[in-house]
Amino acid sequence: MFKRVLVPTDASEYSRRALKNALEIARQIHAEVELLYVMAPPEAYWGPYVARSFEISTQEIEQGGERVLENTLEGLDIGGVSLKTKKLQGHPATLIIEEVKKENIDLIVMGSRGYGPIAGSILGSVSQRVLQRAGCCVLIVK
Numbered sequence: 001m002f003k004r005v006l007v008p009t010d011a012s013e014y015s016r017r018a019l020k021n022a023l024e025i026a027r028q029i030h031a032e033v034e035l036l037y038v039m040a041p042p043e044a045y046w047g048p049y050v051a052r053s054f055e056i057s058t059q060e061i062e063q064g065g066e067r068v069l070e071n072t073l074e075g076l077d078i079g080g081v082s083l084k085t086k087k088l089q090g091h092p093a094t095l096i097i098e099e100v101k102k103e104n105i106d107l108i109v110m111g112s113r114g115y116g117p118i119a120g121s122i123l124g125s126v127s128q129r130v131l132q133r134a135g136c137c138v139l140i141v142k
Contacts, residue, residue, distance in 0.1 A: 002106040002137070005033045008096050008126070011068040014111025018141040019072060022109035023081050031106075032082040035072060036099060038092040039065045062087070093129035100136055109139045 007022045009015040019035065026033045039061055065087040073085075088095045100108065112127045131138050 002029055002031050004103060004105045005031050005107045005109055006036060006096070006099060006103070006105040007033060008036045008038065008092065008108070008110050008130075009068065009072040010037070010111075011071040012111060012113075014113055014141065015072055016076070016111075018109045018111040018139075020076060021139065021141050022107075023076065023078060023083075025107075025109070026081045032084070034099075034103060034105070035069060035083065035085045036096065037065050037068045037072075037085075037087050038095045039087055039089045041089045061089075092126045093133070096126070096130050097133050097135075100134060105136055107137045107139065108134055109141060112140045112142050 002025070005022050005026055007015070007019050009019065019033075022033055025031065069085045069087070086099075088099070096108070096110075099105065108130060110127050110130065113125065127140055131140065
């Protein structure tokens with residue numbers, strides 16, 4: 001049924017729980033797992049009107065992305081699962097949906113921060129946007 005599982009991460013405990021669940025599912029059904037971190041583009045860090053001395057380099061952003069992936073995987077047993085990691089730059093919900101289409105993802109497993117329906121609609125969480133727009137099954141892990 002599910003051959004490819006996408007797990008978006010922000011290195012939070014919610015994301016780590018989602019990955020743990022995705023790994024368990026993948027082991028049972030012999031699916032591949034893609035761990036995805038969507039980094040903000042450089043402009044998001046410094047904006048259009050900041051002094052050059054405050055800029056964050058693309059290299060620093062890339063290194064931060066590597067740390068997020070490493071922190072998400074730290075201490076988890078990935079044995080018996082085909083796992084790949086990927087970093088992209090842009091808007092998280094949009095790029096997660098694009099990745100689903102591009103990589104033929106069958107299942108998204110992602111963490112929820114546990115906002116209620118009212119707070120979630122006001123805050124516009126990534127998990128809520130993905131849930132509304134995904135063309136595949138989505139498992140939200142609390």
